[in-house]
Amino acid sequence: MAKINKTVALILVTFVALGSGVAYKITSSQNVENQIVQESTVISETTSHTETITDKKEQQKPEENLAQEIKTEENVTESVSKNGTDNEVVNNPVQSTLSNEKMGWYYKPNKEHKLPEVNAQGKILLEMYRGIYHGDSSAKNLYLTFDEGYENGYTAKILDTLKETNVKAAFFITGDYLRRNPELVQRMVNEGHVVGNHTDNHPSLPTVDNTKLEKEISSLSNAFSQQTGAKMQYLRPPMGEYSERTLKLTHEMGYRNVFWTVAMVDWQPDAGTPESNKNTVKERLHNGAVILLHAVNKANADMLGSLINECRDEGYQFRSLNEIN
Incomplete structure (x- = not known):
């Protein structure tokens, strides 16, 4: 995939459907190194997970299939921008x-504290298959979720805080996380x-066939149930x-797909400060x-x-x- 040329003379701004925000693909005669994604938007979940995996791939030794998903930020931007025509399942x-x-x-x-605009087609599909991207909006309700690609030493503190404040959250784990952190997962339950x-x-689900998709989900849910006695009902x-x-x-398998309406650039361990991350979340509530x-x-x-x-x-x-109904 060609790398984005920082000195292309033509300015082109297009909406790109990236995982957790509206992004803009920009090329201009000026240096655009930091302009791939605008400050007012949220970087994609695609980038967030793949960079998280990149940061820890040597330490964690993730599964080979997971490692193959690693891309650079520019490659992710380009590949996701082609989503509208990418209908192939790899191999x-x-x-x-x-x-x-x-x-x-x-x-x-x-920043008006209103339900944000989302992908129109995605919204229709979530309604068809009982997906979730927001909860009860008739009152000031919030739903706290965490993605757990790997353990970086902070989950125990997060669980302590949730216990002290009497808040129930959701943790979305991978098979590798379960195998490496069974005690933390049991504590969550x-x-x-x-x-x-x-x-x-952690594959991109549209790129695997039905048999592989079912195995990716069932192998984790079965291992989780055997370890904890609980069942999984939600999929991110x-x-x-x-x-x-x-x-x-996945709906036929009994799952509700869960997306989001508040997120930020927080997948890197040292991204932001406690104050800046807190304020970003509050601004978007x-x-x-x-x-x-x-x-x-x-x-x-x-x-x-x-x-x-x-x-x-x-x-x-x-x-x-x-x-959530």
Whole structure:
């Protein structure tokens, strides 16, 4: 994939469906190194997960299939920008009448504390297959979720804070996370949190066939049930990538796909400060917000208690995904 030329004379701005925000692909005669994604938007979940994996790939020794998903930020930007025409399943075409057009979840954040604009087609599909991207918006309800690609030493502190503040959250884990951190996963269950499925090896679901997709989800859910005695009911698609086929198949497997309406650039362990991360979340809050945080981020762990208390001071209450119809 060609690298973006920083000195291209033509200015082109197009909306790109990136995982957790509306992004803009920009080329100009000026240096655009830091302009791939505008400050007012949120970097894609695609980038967030792949960079998280990159940061820890040597330390964690992830599965080979997971390692193959690693891309640079520019490559991710370019590949996701082609989502509208990328309908192929790598190495194994899917025999299905359903569309397998790969889409990335995005939303357009606002500071008016209103439900944000999201991918229109994705919204329709989520309604068809009981997906979730927000909860009850008739009152000041919030739904706190964490993605757990790997353990960076902060989950125990996060669980301590949730216990102290009596908040139930959702943790989306991979198979590698379960194998490496069985005690933490058991604690999540014991303390009443939802533990969701983030697949065994973290593939982009539209790129695998039905058999592989089912195995990715079932192998993790079976191992989780054997270890904890609990069941998984919620799925967060890796990299926020999905298609009608994957939504229907996972729905038939008994899962609700969970996306989000509040997120930020927090997948890097040292991204932001406790104050800046807290303020970013608060600026984007709205009734029924599903908040996505990455547990690898130290600032998130440090600011969580303050965020919860300040949200409650503003009249918000924290709810479980289990309370969403």
